[in-house]
Amino acid sequence: MAATSIHDLPEDCLAHVIAFTSPHNACESSIVSTMFRNSVESDLVWDKFLPYDYRDIISKLVSPIEFSSKKDLFFKLSTPLLIDGGNKTFAIDKFTNKKCYMLSARELSISWASNHLCWSWKPLLHSRFYEGAELVMVSWLEIQGKINSQMLSKNTTYGAYLIVKLARRAFGLDLLPSEVSIEIGDYKSIGTTYLRDHASKKQKLEHDYMQHKIDGSRSGVCEAEEHVVHIREDGWLEVELGEFYCDGKDKEVKMSFKEVEGEHLKGGLLVEGIELRPKD
Amino acid sequence: MSSSEERKLILKSSDNEEFVVKESSAVQCLTIKNLVEDRCVSDPIPLANVDSKILALVIEFMEKHAETTLSNSEKKEFDVEFVKKPFDDLLELILAANYLDFRELMDVLCNTCAKQMENWSVEEVREKFNIQNDYTVEEEKAARAENPWAFE
Numbered sequence: 218m219a220a221t222s223i224h225d226l227p228e229d230c231l232a233h234v235i236a237f238t239s240p241h242n243a244c245e246s247s248i249v250s251t252m253f254r255n256s257v258e259s260d261l262v263w264d265k266f267l268p269y270d271y272r273d274i275i276s277k278l279v280s281p282i283e284f285s286s287k288k289d290l291f292f293k294l295s296t297p298l299l300i301d302g303g304n305k306t307f308a309i310d311k312f313t314n315k316k317c318y319m320l321s322a323r324e325l326s327i328s329w330a331s332n333h334l335c336w337s338w339k340p341l342l343h344s345r346f347y348e349g350a351e352l353v354m355v356s357w358l359e360i361q362g363k364i365n366s367q368m369l370s371k372n373t374t375y376g377a378y379l380i381v382k383l384a385r386r387a388f389g390l391d392l393l394p395s396e397v398s399i400e401i402g403d404y405k406s407i408g409t410t411y412l413r414d415h416a417s418k419k420q421k422l423e424h425d426y427m428q429h430k431i432d433g434s435r436s437g438v439c440e441a442e443e444h445v446v447h448i449r450e451d452g453w454l455e456v457e458l459g460e461f462y463c464d465g466k467d468k469e470v471k472m473s474f475k476e477v478e479g480e481h482l483k484g485g486l487l488v489e490g491i492e493l494r495p496k497d
Numbered sequence: 498m499s500s501s502e503e504r505k506l507i508l509k510s511s512d513n514e515e516f517v518v519k520e521s522s523a524v525q526c527l528t529i530k531n532l533v534e535d536r537c538v539s540d541p542i543p544l545a546n547v548d549s550k551i552l553a554l555v556i557e558f559m560e561k562h563a564e565t566t567l568s569n570s571e572k573k574e575f576d577v578e579f580v581k582k583p584f585d586d587l588l589e590l591i592l593a594a595n596y597l598d599f600r601e602l603m604d605v606l607c608n609t610c611a612k613q614m615e616n617w618s619v620e621e622v623r624e625k626f627n628i629q630n631d632y633t634v635e636e637e638k639a640a641r642a643e644n645p646w647a648f649e
Contacts, residue, residue, distance in 0.1 A: 225592070226588060226591070226592065226626070227595070229595075230591050230592065230595050230607075233591075233595075233603060233607045234591070234607045234610045234611050234614065235611065236607070236611075237604075237607050237608040237610075237611030237612070238611045238614060238615055239615070241646075241647055242614070242615050244643075244644035244646070244647035245619075245644075245647045245648065246614070246619075246622060247640055247643070247644065247647075248619060248632065248637055248640050248641060249619055249622050249623055249626075249628065249630070250623065250628045250629065250630055250631050250632065251631050251632060251636070252628065252631075253622075253628070254640055311646065
């Protein structure tokens with residue numbers, strides 16, 4: 218039989234306990250009792266769940282947001298929002314409580330991007346950004362992105378994904394495998410992939426497999442695994458560039474996609490950007 | 498002069514047991530620190546909401562964490578053993594840490610309870626916290642509908 222003092226556990230003590238769980242667990246526990254629900258609503262809990270630099274992040278939003286409580290703010294930040302003049306989006310993954318970013322095509326370094334004969338910049342259908350890049354025609358296809366690891370959640374394994382679509386007129390993209398890589402500090406991972414048309418009615422839906430071969434430089438220690446080029450819920454394709462561990466130190470993450478071995482022309486690739494999100 | 502380190506305080510539990518502690522350890526409790534700084538220290542300091550069993554445990558934690566010779570990992574090892582107690586005791590310690598405003602103890606205890614809670618069903622949580630389900634059927638449906646993603 219529990220002591221009577223437990224019945225008197227104040228809401229803020231309970232909130233203090235709930236603050237050490239997770240957003241998912243906290244919301245689940247709201248149905249334990251009405252006192253639990255009140256504790257779950259408390260700012261004490263969501264202040265702890267929000268990223269420590271959330272005020273800084275809010276200051277970078279393209280559209281200011283209003284929120285009635287820290288819980289309300291948390292959930293508003295859990296859908297991708299434009300930041301940095303519309304060049305990136307930010308979201309909190311509510312399941313893992315980690316930061317996610319997408320760098321727009323404009324944030325990336327795309328070889329020959331300023332040459333309108335090679336790449337054309339325009340608003341893309343179903344894109345979260347003002348504009349994206351469409352490959353007109355190029356033989357040297359190279360797309361690179363960079364982000365400082367201190368923007369990400371520390372002690373987290375992240376995956377980086379190139380978000381693209383293949384236009385109906387797409388050509389030359391799948392003749393040779395493309396090379397994908399991630400570099401951070403001493404760690405580098407390299408893999409290959411084929412950009413194949415999944416949407417064409419003339420072809421069967423094919424799965425592409427990427428073999429990740431790791432360049433064994435001083436600290437890269439990954440097993441070679443196979444990855445599938447994935448169709449997202451929003452209709453875009455995602456090409457995994459690799460994964461890396463973010464330890465929170467000040468390092469630059471370099472991500473790359475390229476097909477530069479083949480001298481043949483490629484075209485019809487639509488680029489939305491590169492997404493970084495925690496791996497399961 | 499290190500006279501402030503030697504200064505002692507007497508804490509009295511709700512069941513009238515007295516404990517002598519170093520002031521330098523006791524001021525980890527902000528409630529006590531405020532009394533000291535405002536020069537409102539009575540002799541002994543009555544702690545009406547903390548019984549002797551719990552106060553003894555609080556003092557054990559307090560003195561360990563005040564030891565400057567211990568490394569952080571040694572303190573963490575102590576914490577791991579310290580929290581191996583029945584859940585009811587942890588809740589009583591939380592009440593005491595809250596009353597004394599002892600942040601470090603509060604964080605260690607709440608983290609422990611939270612990690613245990615994560616593995617329990619709703620019914621188990623109710624049982625351990627000794628809480629009745631005071632939702633009506635409609636209210637519970639509404640509560641689930643507030644956070645649908647948590648229940649998928």
